[in-house]
Amino acid sequence: MDDRVEVRKTYKLFINGVFPRSESGRTYPALDSKGKLLAHAALASRKDARDAVLAARAAQPGWAARDAYSRGQILYRIAEMLEGRRDQFETEITRCEGLSARRATGVVNATIDRWVWYAGWADKITQVLGSSNQVSGPYFNFSVPTPTGVVAAVAPARSSLLGLVSVIAPIIVTGNTVVCLAAPEKPLPAISLAEVLATSDLPAGVVNILTGQPHTVGPWLAEHADVNALDLSGVDDDSLATEMAVGAAGTIKYALPPCDSDWTLDPGLGRLSAFMNTTTVWHPQGR
Amino acid sequence: MTTTWDGRTGATALRQFLHALPGVDEVGAHGRAAMLSSRSIKADAKRRAIDLAISMVDLTTLEGADTPGKVRALSNKALRPDPLDISVPSAACVCVYSDMAGIAREVVGDAVHVAAVATAFPSGRAALAVKQADTQDAVQRGADEIDMVIDRGAFLAGDYAKVFNEIVDIKQVCAGAHLKVILETGELATYDNVRRASWLAMMAGADFIKTSTGKIAPAATLPVTLVMLEAVRDWYLATGVRIGVKPAGGIRTAKDAIRYLVMVNETAGPEWLTPDLFRFGASGLLNDLLMQRQRMSTGHYSGPDYVTID
Amino acid sequence: MNFDYAPAPESRDLVTIDAHYGLFIDGEFVEPTDGTSFKTINPATEEVLAEVSEAGPNDVDRAVRAAQAAYAKVWSKMPGAERAKYLYRIARLIAERSRELAVLETLDNGKPIRESRDVDMPLVSAHFFYYAGWADKLEHAGFSDAPRPYGVAAQIIPWNFPLLMLAWKIAPALATGNTVVLKPAETTSLTALAFAQICQDAELPAGVVNIVTGDGATGRALVEHPDVNKVAFTGSTEVGRQIQRAIAGTTKGLTLELGGKAANIVFDDAPLDEAIEGIVNGIYFNQGHVCCAGSRLLVQESVADDVLERLKSRLTMLRLGDPMDKNTDIGAINSPAQHARIAELIAAGDEEGAQRWTAPCVLPDKGWWIAPTVFTGVTQAHRIAREEIFGPVLSVLSFRTPEEAVIKANNTPYGLSAGIWSEKGSRTLWMAERLQAGVIWANTFNRFDPASPFGGVKESGFGREGGRQGLGAYLQREVR
Incomplete structure (x- = not known):
């Protein structure tokens, strides 16, 4: 056994590109799959959620206005960085999820591949979901998918890395920004992902990650008037899902229902299209 | 505003003015014209509209085969469109080539106007002096209205000053005859050009702006007339002077004519609903108006044997 | 000259309005269980045009069950190409009767006949014609290789474009294989009831389209019915909010087309x-x-x-x-x-x-x-x-x-x-x-x-009507 004393990491929140502690000053114990303490994670409060929404809102117009090619490049670069830190992720999900080393490798592979898959959609999704519409009359009419804006997401509770990435990547690749609640029992891979994002070219505020309890923070995000849509994928409690869906109705937010499925399946376009609206433009054709 | 646009400064200022006029969206103009066409004019309103339209007809013959006999016949028709019904108003005018103006004047006296097309009609391709002489000749023969054509080549080449100055020069030799300026909108092609040419003609002293010679397709259309009516309305708002509008060519039915009157009513306004400010350049239209008039007074449909063919 | 246009009234004789209308459930007009009805009025004259039935919870339940049965037994089994033919029939029947329907719309709604004749009715027929063509091409629409309808769609529409909003709701729902229960606005039910007759004339299978008339209470019963699989609503943002709250936590699909301040x-x-x-x-x-x-x-x-x-x-x-x-x-x-x-x-x-x-x-x-x-x-x-x-x-x-x-x-x-x-x-x-x-x-x-997607963002709602995108409102979203 190595005599050296390990330098332990403090796990904090990820808001606007930096890592603050919770403004509440509170933490909660994150345990490994056998119940042993891994770390104390920050317990996000409603004010942290508010700060995260502010950051996401501030970042959104610029992120959406960036060339899609550039968004794709930035996301692809993140995949490169994930590959470089794969050992760390394998270790963390082994501990958090109790996976064998081999399965952990498989999950990290799938995670990186998922990220690359979504990164490539940045400058293609408009061609697939958009259309030129043959209206009757002398008009040029086209429809383009446009980002919804700020999305609040609850990451899946069981799949702490692959599930998390499968939720975040389709939201941001199309120009949305996100405030994501990490899996409450397994928050560590989410914060390690945040460390990758923080050192990447991703603009501050595009991804904000909160650790803590969906029960305390989720409803605040659901009702927040400056949040445009909800991804309830990871909400595994029916009453919380209903409470958040009711909250969403206050400002007519689309809420993607809970869906903590098999994250290794081919994702299809469902998540990409869920957080885009169609904008249709009419223009006359005359001399 | 009837000054000459001389020299480079004047020409530039004229161009800048015309190009600063608001654009016309073709699709929108067509939509507005189509909406106005859907008005339903019935009963007494229709009766009055038909009589008004008859009184606005510039009864026209502009053929190489025109003879004194043909012009006399047409002139009589203008005086008494329906010889069996004296309640039918006279047409506004007889419109002929300048060499026929005297014959028309002999027949109509002072009862209706005589218009002569001048200035190397229909192409307008002649020297200014020739055009002026053509105009003077028409006036001397008794025309009290001159239908001149603009130089579309100069207009399309961007030489607005030349077009402007030519109108001024023709106006000078009109000796009081009313000047109708034919834009030949079918050759101007775009509504932006129609709007610019309308303003150009009004600034140069036109009493009327007229769509077409009748020799080029398309001749008068509802949208082109709409744009010209908007121009005379805006000119009135700017100067307090009302300029007339004359769609010519292609208007054949009473139904068409009523659509134009609706457009005049709802675009320039009811003040324009007088032969002094609105005319139809047409020939066959008059008989259709008469047949519709007969239909309304007799209660049954009329036929071509019950109107005169001249 | 003062050019006053003489009155040019469209003929009212083009339509026959019954004194009383029942509910259209399972292919037939039936009386409401508790026999309640309300008057529909011409807003231009305050004349009572007809009495219209008010559907209570029992009636809504009958309608949903009829729609569910029609979905299970007939509509979900029918090939898209056959569904298309019914929609084409409806498009043609509307076009044939468009003058009459325009008059009925104007009488009940108060909108100018020029608009109901030149805007509403042509678009109604066109919308059915457009979506008819999609019914047998859904697997090519980019949603899924095996697109799945929801089942029973509850549809609530406003009074501003009564028959046009009906078309925007029913045409894509039927094309994608759903069956529907539609509630028109209480002040403008007549063209929806005329549409019910058109469904009969088209020999549309019973229960595929059900029309329940009534006010907000009828709408609430419909939205909250447990066997409804999809809710589509056009109307005010406030009612949209209530609907979204009412179905929160259920698996019902939802699209909302709400207010605006453009x-x-x-x-x-x-x-x-x-x-x-x-x-x-x-x-x-x-x-x-x-x-x-x-x-x-x-x-x-x-x-x-x-x-x-x-x-x-x-x-x-x-x-x-x-x-x-x-x-x-x-x-x-x-x-x-x-x-x-x-x-x-x-x-x-x-x-x-x-x-x-x-x-x-x-x-x-x-x-x-x-x-x-x-x-x-x-x-x-x-x-x-x-x-x-x-x-x-x-x-x-x-x-x-x-x-x-x-x-x-x-x-x-x-x-x-x-x-x-x-x-x-x-x-x-x-x-x-x-x-x-x-x-x-x-x-x-x-x-x-019909080919142009329509719908809002923010508090104007979500989901689109019209075009390829409009199919998405009636196909289950595949999310993995």
């Missing part, structure tokens, strides 16, 4: 005459009872005076009166309740110090009417610049730069539509990318087409 933005280089027409069409079309109405005119300050002068002059030519007259431009306000709502907001505009100008129209003695109204001197801080009025009332604001126009246009919880008037294509596209609206009309306004 900016119609006029730049100094606009095609001015067409822009004036666009402003008029934007807010005075259908008495302003249009969710996507251009109710906020944002005009560049450098041309504001000129635009307003031209606009007022144009408005004096609008012809308000008998909706059945073919020359009427402005018809009746649909109901006394709506009239009161508009009047309240006009009073608010007065109280808050905006300058009101009203077109010089003579209002008929009977019925509910509001003359075209323009408020100038309006700022973002006025209620009439914030709240949807849903009437012929225009609020005029000014701006100085394109950036300011975008900020002001987007500064609303709504996001349904927007208009841009400019001859500069580059700026138009710049604006279009920044305006938060589901539909953007450049140098035109209030255009609709």
Whole structure:
């Protein structure tokens, strides 16, 4: 056994590109799959959620206005960085999820591949979901998918890395920004992902990650008037899902229902299209 | 505003003015014209509209085969469109080539106007002096209205000053005859050009702006007339002077004519609903108006044997 | 010459209106369980047109069960190509009867016959024709290799375009293989009931389309019915909110097409005459009872005076009166309740110090009417610049730069539509990318087409109607 004393990491929140502690000053114990303490994670409060929404809102117009090619490049670069830190992720999900080393490798592979898959959609999704519409009359009419804006997401509770990435990547690749609640029992891979994002070219505020309890923070995000849509994928409690869906109705937010499925399946376009609206433009054709 | 646009400064200022006029969206103009066409004019309103339209007809013959006999016949028709019904108003005018103006004047006296097309009609391709002489000749023969054509080549080449100055020069030799300026909108092609040419003609002293010679397709259309009516309305708002509008060519039915009157009513306004400010350049239209008039007074449909063919 | 147009009334004899209508459930007209009914009134004359049944919870349950049975036994098993033929039949039957349906719509709704004849009915028929063609091509629509309908769709529609909104709801729902229970607005049920007869004439299988008339209570019972799989609603944002709350936590699909407060933005280089027409069409079309109405005119300050002068002059030519007259431009306000709502907001505009100008129209003695109204001197801080009025009332604001126009246009919880008037294509596209609206009309306004997706963002709702995208509202979203 190595005599050296390990330098332990403090796990904090990820808001606007930096890592603050919770403004509440509170933490909660994150345990490994056998119940042993891994770390104390920050317990996000409603004010942290508010700060995260502010950051996401501030970042959104610029992120959406960036060339899609550039968004794709930035996301692809993140995949490169994930590959470089794969050992760390394998270790963390082994501990958090109790996976064998081999399965952990498989999950990290799938995670990186998922990220690359979504990164490539940045400058293609408009061609697939958009259309030129043959209206009757002398008009040029086209429809383009446009980002919804700020999305609040609850990451899946069981799949702490692959599930998390499968939720975040389709939201941001199309120009949305996100405030994501990490899996409450397994928050560590989410914060390690945040460390990758923080050192990447991703603009501050595009991804904000909160650790803590969906029960305390989720409803605040659901009702927040400056949040445009909800991804309830990871909400595994029916009453919380209903409470958040009711909250969403206050400002007519689309809420993607809970869906903590098999994250290794081919994702299809469902998540990409869920957080885009169609904008249709009419223009006359005359001399 | 009837000054000459001389020299480079004047020409530039004229161009800048015309190009600063608001654009016309073709699709929108067509939509507005189509909406106005859907008005339903019935009963007494229709009766009055038909009589008004008859009184606005510039009864026209502009053929190489025109003879004194043909012009006399047409002139009589203008005086008494329906010889069996004296309640039918006279047409506004007889419109002929300048060499026929005297014959028309002999027949109509002072009862209706005589218009002569001048200035190397229909192409307008002649020297200014020739055009002026053509105009003077028409006036001397008794025309009290001159239908001149603009130089579309100069207009399309961007030489607005030349077009402007030519109108001024023709106006000078009109000796009081009313000047109708034919834009030949079918050759101007775009509504932006129609709007610019309308303003150009009004600034140069036109009493009327007229769509077409009748020799080029398309001749008068509802949208082109709409744009010209908007121009005379805006000119009135700017100067307090009302300029007339004359769609010519292609208007054949009473139904068409009523659509134009609706457009005049709802675009320039009811003040324009007088032969002094609105005319139809047409020939066959008059008989259709008469047949519709007969239909309304007799209660049954009329036929071509019950109107005169001249 | 004063050219007064003689009255040109469309013939009322074109339609026969029954004294009483039942509910259309399982292919037949049936009486409501508790026998309640209400009167539907011509808002232009206050004449009672007919008595319409009010569906209670039992009736709603019967209708949902009929729809469920039709889905399970007939419609879900029928090949798309066969479903298509029924929709084509319906499209043709509507076209054949369009003159009659236009008259019925105008009598019940108060909108000018010119609009129901030239706008509503052609679009209704076209919408069925368009979606008929999709029914056997769904696997090519880009949603899934094996697209799945929801099952029973509950559809609630407003009174402003009664039959057109029915078409927007029913055509895509049937094309994708759902069966429907539709509730028309209580003030405008008659064309929906005529549509029920068309379903019979088309020999549409019983239960595929069910129409339950009634008020908000009927709608609530329908939305909350446990066997409904999908809810589609067009109407006010407030009711949309209630519906979204009511079905929260269920697996029901939801699409909402709600209110709006659209900016119609006029730049100094606009095609001015067409822009004036666009402003008029934007807010005075259908008495302003249009969710996507251009109710906020944002005009560049450098041309504001000129635009307003031209606009007022144009408005004096609008012809308000008998909706059945073919020359009427402005018809009746649909109901006394709506009239009161508009009047309240006009009073608010007065109280808050905006300058009101009203077109010089003579209002008929009977019925509910509001003359075209323009408020100038309006700022973002006025209620009439914030709240949807849903009437012929225009609020005029000014701006100085394109950036300011975008900020002001987007500064609303709504996001349904927007208009841009400019001859500069580059700026138009710049604006279009920044305006938060589901539909953007450049140098035109209030255009609709079955192939063109329509719907809002923010509090104007989610989901699209029309076009390929409109199929998505009635196919289960595949999310993994």
